[in-house]
Amino acid sequence: MRGFLRLRDNEGAVSGAADSKRFPSLCELLRRRAEEGDACGYTFLREDGAPARLGWRELAERARQVASALARRLAPGERVLLVHPAGFDFLTALFGCLYARLLAVPLPLAGSRAGLEKFLPVMEDAGARLALTDGAHLAGARASLPGVAWEATEELVREGEPGWEGPAPEPDELAYLQYTSGSTRTPRGVMLSHANVLHNLANIDLGFRHGPDSVVVTWLPHFHDMGLIYGLLAPLYGGFPCYWMAPATFVGRPRAWLEAISAYRATHSGGPNFAYELCVRRIGPEERAGLDLGCWEVAFNGAEPVQAETLERF
Template identity: 40%
Template sequence: MATVLDDIRSGGGTPTLPELLRRRGQRQPDDTAYVFLYNGEDPRESLTYRELADAVDVRARWFAARGMSGQSAVLIYPSGLEFVRTLLGCMASKVTAAPVQTPRHLKDVERIRRIARDAGATTVLTETSARLELEDRFGNLEDLLGLTVLDTDGPAAARDDVPGSVLRGPAPGSDDVALLQYTSGSTGDPKGVVVTHANFLANVTETDALWPCAPEGTVVNWLPLFHDMGMLFGVVMPLWAGIPSYLMAPAAFIRRPARWLEAIARFRGTHSAAPSFAYEMCARVAAEGKAGGVGDLSSWRVAANGAEPVRWRAIRDFTEAFVPHGFRPEAMCPGYGLAENTLKVTGSDQDREPTAVWLSATALREGRAEIVDARTPGAVPVTSSGRTVPGTEVRIVDPGTSRGCPPDVIGEIWVNGPCVAAEYRGRPEASAETFRARLRDADGRPEDGRTYLRTGDLGFLHDGELHVAGRFKDLIIHQGRNYYPQDVELSAEKSVDGLHPNCAVAFAVERDEKEHLVLVVEADGRTVRAHGTESLRARVVRAVHDHHHLTVDTVLVVRRGAIPKTSSGKVQRRACRALYEGGDLTDLAAPSPGR
């Protein structure tokens, strides 16, 4: 029997996600679409494709009846199935959704206000329990945000008496806006990436080409659904492939990382994705002897690893820890992506073990990719993030001249292809600079008519595969040499037993007309008591000097949770630097002499 994807591939067109859901609701109505694991373990709530299609239709007609079609709305939801219903309901009724993180502090509420203003939104969509909790914490949401707040799980939204004709204007097309994806890494005003239905379908098609989802596949996802990686892997890809998706809240993973692996084993997960630090956390759990009940991981075919430079040691530690549990080394699939490309840019081949090249540390500091033997003193491993698929092109470019770089030079990663988003909403100058860059020849003239996405990330190509070195704006330049902060941070993390993965941030600040290197390190009470803050500082300084020949001027030891991070757990270096320069980070003891 022909499947939905067979129809599409045989000339059935490139549908929107709502149209894809409609087809699945007809073809496989009783198949499980999404399951939410309460506390990361209890599969208390699920949706079949028919149930989801019906719920989406009800919400879409309700939005249309309220005159919201063609408007923007901010979505504030905890992890759960109501987010999935509402997101697809917005898409079906041409409401441009701008999903955001549930606020934890008043500063998060202010960020939502800025996003709403940028998106041109007058409405916030949420669910009743979330609204009541937020109002208990912050006060009346409508007063705080200056927006109309609607509960999509309330009685009005659940009514099925809105005439179907209310909605039936033109259905969304492939070039219509499906989503505004707000970037999370900047300390400035958030920018909304305009993602079309065509972008979504192109990206998930490319992902499926790299990491095929067979009919018997299953997704397990703990990443936040409002963010690009969690949305693509947790919501969009399963809908595309017609396979069940088991979802859990990020907090369930952070509190006990083994829950993620237990869910993969229990529900025979084949596809799951996470940033590098999550694999490090799981390896630490195993090293502490707390992974005995994880179960059999042999079903896991694609362990996508991305969203930040992938640490080679994290790959090796995780693989060694979980091969005894049935994990196959070739299931680890490093990749590279960003919201401005919808998500995925490159990915490693499925069923092939990850690879890395070792670079001369001296050449790396000079911006060159000089490959050396792994046994060379000071050699630095850089993990391959794999290849593109036909239709998407990656170039390495000198960001100052816009000329292509020689093969052994590290430059900015530029991307051309169908997954590149349309623009930043309402920001023509930033959009032109980021989304419509042109390669130049030696005379400074455009090479051809193609335009590229400037990613702001640094890397190089080797044997056709992309290797990511770091963020251009985070680069530490000391005495004319380049240092990548993630390398410095890793040395700090490994310097003291008891420090957690992803617990350090390195950046440079100007003081007395000189550049000073600062390291902010999170430590829990047990680690501080075991080593003392001064000993901890000394070990961090010594490790960074030994590995990188860099002198750390200031080490600030802060409590766990003080370093700002994105919703998926990545450190926010510029936000951390802003807190440091504003005096808003509290040292656990007297500051070191450089402070």
């Protein structure tokens, strides 16, 4: 690893007007990437088997099918809860909502009824009539929270119309509702337009010095800002591959993160300070053998207080 990149405020910032001319919406961003085919895209690193792959063209096709099914249920502007484990169903549901001009609300998947009920205030605040999850969690979600209609994303893919097209969203149209983590206060919803997100992605792309040979490895939660914006959308914006693992994979075995960086020659990866601290504490000298992190150009640290001591030890 070549060290941590320090960025100055507004270093090389991109204007919102300039970026909206390049990609007026996240839907247009995916459409253009889909034209490049499936040679590039997302690889999900599963704990229990071989990596799974989803190219940009396939993602766009699946998302359009979901969008057509959603358009038969809801009117543009309505809100949809996305309550998925890490994996491709979440991405498919997110872009399905975007294509259907529905306001996606990414939320964490709770492992118990008590966990689901903890998010009741957020669900009520969002005002959604429909929630999407994966097939494995559908029955439990319906039983625990019957106040909202639940559907499995993969069923909507099968139901939907291939190649469906709807009216394109405007740049200032809302894309999704991002709730804060709630670590210090009640979670609050932040409304983000297509232009907001694309402007952020443009500045990330410039500030993090992405290029055609960039590769991202992420384990960050897809329902949090850093995990969604940088972990999943920044690779799509920049046009380079993303290797993605579940947060539980990293927390259970921190070396898995560094193994992925080494194996897939990742140039960009990072996380909150605790991630580096976890690596320092739980990866001994003998486990560092065989890791080659010389490819790692930009390691970012954020979303919580940064401890200089942790970075020095790492």
